[in-house]
Amino acid sequence: MWGNQIGDEGATAFAEALRNHPSLTNLSLAFNGISTEGGRSLARALQQNASLRIFWLTKNELDDEVAESLAEMLKVNQTLKHLWLIQNQITAKGIAQLADALQKNTGIMEIW
Numbered sequence: 001m002w003g004n005q006i007g008d009e010g011a012t013a014f015a016e017a018l019r020n021h022p023s024l025t026n027l028s029l030a031f032n033g034i035s036t037e038g039g040r041s042l043a044r045a046l047q048q049n050a051s052l053r054i055f056w057l058t059k060n061e062l063d064d065e066v067a068e069s070l071a072e073m074l075k076v077n078q079t080l081k082h083l084w085l086i087q088n089q090i091t092a093k094g095i096a097q098l099a100d101a102l103q104k105n106t107g108i109m110e111i112w
Contacts, residue, residue: 002056003031011038015045018052028056030084039066043073050079058112059087067094071101078107086112 004010011034018024029042039062046052067090070083090098098111 001032002028005031005033007033008035008038008041010034012041015041018042018045018049021049021051023051025051026054027052028058030056030058030060032060035061036063036065039063040069043069046073046080047076049077052080054082055080056084057088058084062088062090064089064091064094064097066090068097071097074098074101074105074108078105081107081109082112083108083110084112
């Protein structure tokens with residue numbers, strides 16, 4: 001799904017699918033114009049998803065609110081191994097929240 005400009009509406013639709021999908025392991029929503037609403041929906045869905053291992057959110061419009069939601073997700077989701085957040089709008093505040101969540105998550109292997 002790389003580079004399709006699905007925006008928040010498409011991200012929210014993917015979030016609904018992720019809540020109940022038992023076998024999807026890799027998903028790229030990079031270059032899709034996803035911002036706060038869509039990013040927060042995805043983070044909430046991943047709190048319930050036990051199959052996704054690799055998730056690319058590179059080059060969207062994700063901000064510190066999304067980073068906070070992703071940090072909350074990382075506190076409960078031990079399945080996700082790779083999270084790519086390259087080229088978003090996350091500041092030091094969002095990075096601090098993600099770093100704090102890593103202290104509670106021993107499953108994640110890399111965040112880019």
